[in-house]
Amino acid sequence: MTDEVFLTDVSDKVATLTFNRPDKLNALSMDLIAGSIETLTAWSRDREIGCIVVTGAGRAFCAGGDVSTMAQDDSETLEQKIDRLRQMQELSFLLYSMPKVTIAAVNGFALGAGLGVCLACDLRIASEHARFGTAYAKVGYGGDFGTTWLLTQYAGAPKAKELFFLGDIIDANEAHRLGLVNQVVEHDDLGATVNDIASRIAHGPLTSYRYMKANVNLASSADFKATLDREAETHMRCSMTEDHKEGVRAFMEKREPQFVGR
Numbered sequence: 001m002t003d004e005v006f007l008t009d010v011s012d013k014v015a016t017l018t019f020n021r022p023d024k025l026n027a028l029s030m031d032l033i034a035g036s037i038e039t040l041t042a043w044s045r046d047r048e049i050g051c052i053v054v055t056g057a058g059r060a061f062c063a064g065g066d067v068s069t070m071a072q073d074d075s076e077t078l079e080q081k082i083d084r085l086r087q088m089q090e091l092s093f094l095l096y097s098m099p100k101v102t103i104a105a106v107n108g109f110a111l112g113a114g115l116g117v118c119l120a121c122d123l124r125i126a127s128e129h130a131r132f133g134t135a136y137a138k139v140g141y142g143g144d145f146g147t148t149w150l151l152t153q154y155a156g157a158p159k160a161k162e163l164f165f166l167g168d169i170i171d172a173n174e175a176h177r178l179g180l181v182n183q184v185v186e187h188d189d190l191g192a193t194v195n196d197i198a199s200r201i202a203h204g205p206l207t208s209y210r211y212m213k214a215n216v217n218l219a220s221s222a223d224f225k226a227t228l229d230r231e232a233e234t235h236m237r238c239s240m241t242e243d244h245k246e247g248v249r250a251f252m253e254k255r256e257p258q259f260v261g262r
Helices: 030-044 078-088 090-097 113-120 147-155 157-166 172-177 187-202 206-219 224-238 242-252
Strands: 006-011 014-019 051-056 060-062 101-106 109-111 123-127 131-133 183-185
Touching: 006 030, 014 030, 014 187, 030 051, 030 090, 051 060, 051 187, 060 101, 060 113, 078 090, 090 113, 101 113, 101 187, 109 113, 113 131, 113 147, 123 172, 123 187, 131 172, 147 157, 172 183, 183 187, 206 224, 206 242
Parallel strands: 014 051, 051 101, 060 109, 101 123, 109 131, 123 183
Antiparallel strands: 006 014
């Protein structure tokens, strides 16, 4: 489907969601957020989709909230505003927690809430033109869309505080050094690189990826024993899949496995 604020494409088991407000640097609107959540939820349940890519049109991945709409609306109570933001933030949690691998193809600016959406994806491949920043201090906000937790997890508390307090924009190489992105590639190679990685994942052992993702997420908050217990369960679940049996056969026959995703 196509829409004024986002574009979708599904090809060869890879689904791509493109934020499509280039004139606004893909700043998040209510329509964009609601449509993205609805689309990603459907994709997360679609057995024919093996990997999900999120990117942006034009010069930005996503520049965060739309500043032009940030004037206070006195028609809502504080509680209504909090409830609405919690609903919007489901976009980050969905990308982080869904049982499919998600990839952010960071083509340009990823700022504020856009940084949160980017960091919520499992893998982040950045163009050399990509730029990252919290941006909240510039407009007197405190941080949303998971940026506080995600930056602390990936970069550590001291660096997270620096990025929040100073609001400096960092380039792709610095983001890579801090562990915020997995790879930095030449801008013209971004699409091909992401497509290659997404295709490899989409045609891989999807049940294994589902539990790898869940277990790594669990390890961010659970202790060693709880993680070991969870690994015992998921490892044995994976041993029952067709892909595990095919992987063993391929190893013994000295060939590449032909996974079917179940």
